[in-house]
Amino acid sequence: MDPASPQVVVVGSCMTDLVSITPRLPRAGETIHGSKFFIGFGGKGANQCIQASRLGACTAMVCKVGDDSFGNNYIENFRKNDVCTDFVFQTGAAATGAASIIVNAEVRTIFNPAPAVADLDPAFYTHSDVFCCNESEAEILTGVQVKSPSDAGAAGSELLARGCQLVLVTLGGEGCVIVSKEDPKPKHIATHKVKAVDTTGAGDSFIGALAFFLAHYPQLSMEEMVKRSNHIASVSVQAAGTQTSYPHRKDLPQDIFS
Numbered sequence: 445m446d447p448a449s450p451q452v453v454v455v456g457s458c459m460t461d462l463v464s465i466t467p468r469l470p471r472a473g474e475t476i477h478g479s480k481f482f483i484g485f486g487g488k489g490a491n492q493c494i495q496a497s498r499l500g501a502c503t504a505m506v507c508k509v510g511d512d513s514f515g516n517n518y519i520e521n522f523r524k525n526d527v528c529t530d531f532v533f534q535t536g537a538a539a540t541g542a543a544s545i546i547v548n549a550e551v552r553t554i555f556n557p558a559p560a561v562a563d564l565d566p567a568f569y570t571h572s573d574v575f576c577c578n579e580s581e582a583e584i585l586t587g588v589q590v591k592s593p594s595d596a597g598a599a600g601s602e603l604l605a606r607g608c609q610l611v612l613v614t615l616g617g618e619g620c621v622i623v624s625k626e627d628p629k630p631k632h633i634a635t636h637k638v639k640a641v642d643t644t645g646a647g648d649s650f651i652g653a654l655a656f657f658l659a660h661y662p663q664l665s666m667e668e669m670v671k672r673s674n675h676i677a678s679v680s681v682q683a684a685g686t687q688t689s690y691p692h693r694k695d696l697p698q699d700i701f702s
């Protein structure tokens with residue numbers, strides 16, 4: 445590249461990521477076993493620059509790294525990615541920026557395939573911990589007509605076969621069905637059926653509640669989280685609107701939070 449004519453110039457950070465994969469985060473001063481460690485190239489500025497370069501932009505990075513092995517490796521990385529390094533300087537006065545990143549198994553993700561498309565990218569099945577859909581979404585994705593808990597189990601099993609870890613199919617007043625790699629026999633988690641005033645937003649209330657329990661009550665079983673989420677979503681269907689119908693903590697039975 446002619447350094448006089450870069451199309452994209454990024455002035456920003458350039459960090460070496462030291463990534464540990466662990467089952468949980470250590471407490472202060474605690475040493476725990478991890479399952480994997482790797483070193484990666486990161487930093488927001490450098491990430492953006494490399495993405496632009498890989499798409500074909502003529503790029504230059506403006507930053508300073510340490511006169512150390514991390515710094516040398518980073519400059520080599522820029523060169524491999526066709527980023528002009530004429531303005532990447534090295535200093536002996538400081539070390540190259542490093543970020544210690546711990547990725548724990550407790551950061552869990554929920555994927556809601558709404559609105560559903562039949563040709564969903566297969567990566568979506570494998571990349572989330574919980575795959576949560578309603579009857580019609582399950583049907584569009586799998587081709588299995590979902591009219592009962594046993595149909596939902598069949599659709600859930602198909603989604604498991606596509607690589608999902610755990611599938612929840614919500615069934616309105618019938619609660620939902622859960623299937624997982626760990627326990628592939630479909631289980632119907634019934635709920636107390638209420639007379640619905642307006643079901644708009646029930647699915648989102650359910651998923652929001654589930655996210656709350658995953659984040660704040662990780663010790664609960666998935667079945668217990670789902671039962672509690674069923675209850676919260678059942679409150680939402682008894683009032684009009686979407687967010688206007690979502691209950692506050694103070695309005696719910698307090699044993700939901702024990």
Ligand SMILES: Nc1ncnc2c1ncn2[C@@H]1O[C@H](COP(=O)(O)OP(=O)(O)OP(=O)(O)O)[C@@H](O)[C@H]1O
Nearest residue numbers: 578614615616617619638643645646647674677678
């Ligand atoms: N009549 C009802 N009685 C009790 N609970 C209900 C009722 N309707 C819905 N729910 C609760 O809400 C959850 C989600 O409902 P549903 O499966 O209808 O979602 P949805 O189709 O995504 O809703 P929407 O698209 O309207 O937001 C159910 O799993 C259940 O917990």
Ligand SMILES: [K+]
Nearest residue numbers: 642680685689
């Ligand atoms: K509602």
